[in-house]
Amino acid sequence: MQPRNMSMSGVVDLAAVKAAQEAKAKAEQARAEAAKQGGGGAVSTASLVIDVDEAGFERDVLQRSTEVPVVIDFWAEWCEPCKQLSPLLERLAAEYNGRFVLAKIDVDANQMLMQQFGIQGIPAVFAVVAGQALPLFQGAAPESQIRGTLDQLIQVAEQRFGLTGLTVDSDAEAGPGPEAEAAPAVPAGPYDALLEAAVQALDAGDLGGAVQAYKNVLSDDPGNTEAKLGLAQAELLQRVQNADAQQVRKDAAEKPGDVRAQIAAADLDLVGGHVEDAFGRLVDTVARTAGDDRDAARMRLLELFEVVGSDDPRVTAARRALARALF
Numbered sequence: 389m390q391p392r393n394m395s396m397s398g399v400v401d402l403a404a405v406k407a408a409q410e411a412k413a414k415a416e417q418a419r420a421e422a423a424k425q426g427g428g429g430a431v432s433t434a435s436l437v438i439d440v441d442e443a444g445f446e447r448d449v450l451q452r453s454t455e456v457p458v459v460i461d462f463w464a465e466w467c468e469p470c471k472q473l474s475p476l477l478e479r480l481a482a483e484y485n486g487r488f489v490l491a492k493i494d495v496d497a498n499q500m501l502m503q504q505f506g507i508q509g510i511p512a513v514f515a516v517v518a519g520q521a522l523p524l525f526q527g528a529a530p531e532s533q534i535r536g537t538l539d540q541l542i543q544v545a546e547q548r549f550g551l552t553g554l555t556v557d558s559d560a561e562a563g564p565g566p567e568a569e570a571a572p573a574v575p576a577g578p579y580d581a582l583l584e585a586a587v588q589a590l591d592a593g594d595l596g597g598a599v600q601a602y603k604n605v606l607s608d609d610p611g612n613t614e615a616k617l618g619l620a621q622a623e624l625l626q627r628v629q630n631a632d633a634q635q636v637r638k639d640a641a642e643k644p645g646d647v648r649a650q651i652a653a654a655d656l657d658l659v660g661g662h663v664e665d666a667f668g669r670l671v672d673t674v675a676r677t678a679g680d681d682r683d684a685a686r687m688r689l690l691e692l693f694e695v696v697g698s699d700d701p702r703v704t705a706a707r708r709a710l711a712r713a714l715f
Contacts, residue, residue, distance in 0.1 A: 439492050458489050459538070464494060517549055525537060586598045598618070599619060602615045654689075
C-alpha cells in the first residue's frame with residue numbers, strides 16, 4: 389500500500405472554529421479537574437505507548453486527549469507494513485518525550501473502532517486532540533513525512549487547544565519516595581482570563597466581544613500566537629456573519645473586476661473550507677489590479693494566511709503565487 393497524505397483541514401478550516409473553541413474549553417476544564425484530584429503529574433516513558441481496546445477507548449484516548457494529543461496506530465499482526473511503521477511510531481513517541489501519546493489498536497480485535505473511524509486499509513494513523521478525531525496518514529510513510537505530520541499536529545494542539553504535552557519522568561515507574569512533596573500548582577498565564585473571555589464571547593455568538601478580547605491581549609503582547617490566530621478567525625467570522633452568500637457569489641461571478649466583490653467571495657470560500665479557492669481568487673485579483681485595489685486584495689490575502697496558519701502548505705504555495713503576481 390502506498391502512503392497517502394490525509395488533510396488536517398478538520399482542525400484548520402473555519403467551519404470547525406466554534407467546535408475547536410468548545411473543545412479547548414472542555415480540555416482546560418478536564419485538566420483543571422485532574423489537577424484538583426492530584427493528577428497531571430509526571431508520567432513514565434513506558435506510558436507513552438499504550439495498547440487500547442474498545443472498552444478502554446473513552447478513558448485511554450478520548451479523556452487522555454484533553455491533556456495531550458493521542459496518535460492512534462491501527463495495525464494487525466498479519467500486516468507487513470505495520471511491522472515497519474509501528475516500531476517507528478513507538479520510537480518517535482519516546483523521542484518526542486511526552487508531546488504525544490501513541491495508542492495502538494489491533495483492528496482484528498477491535499472491529500467496531502475500525503468501522504467508526506472508517507478505515508479501509510492498514511496501517512492507518514489518526515490523532516485525537518481534545519476529543520476531536522482527525523486523519524493523519526495511511527500506509528508505511530517515510531520517517532521525514534511522519535515527523536512533519538507530528539510536528540504540525542503538536543503545533544495545532546498547542547496553539548488551538550492549549551495542549552503542551554505531558555511531563556515525563558524516566559524514574560516514574562518507581563513511584564515517589566516518602567519525602568516527595570506535591571508539585572506546586574502552575575500559575576495561570578497573564579492573559580488566560582482575556583483569552584477565556586474571547587472563547588466565552590465566541591460561544592455566545594458575540595463576535596465583536598471576541599474581537600475586542602483578542603485585541604486587548606495583543607495591545608500588551610503583540611506576538612501572542614493564540615490571540616493573533618483567534619483575532620484573525622473572529623474578524624473573518626464577523627465579516628461573513630450577515631452576508632447573503634448567494635448575492636456575494638453572484639456579484640463575484642458577474643463583476644470579476646470588482647475587488648470588493650472578490651474579497652467578499654474569498655472570505656466565504658475560506659469559511660466554507662475552500663482554502664485554495666479563496667487564495668487563488670485573491671492572487672488572481674492582485675495580478676490584474678493596481679494601486680489601492682491591489683493593496684486591498686493583497687492585505688486581505690495576508691489576513692487569510694494568518695487564519696489558516698503560516699505552516700500550512702497551502703499558505704506556502706499561495707505566498708509563492710502572490711510573489712509571482714507582484715513581481
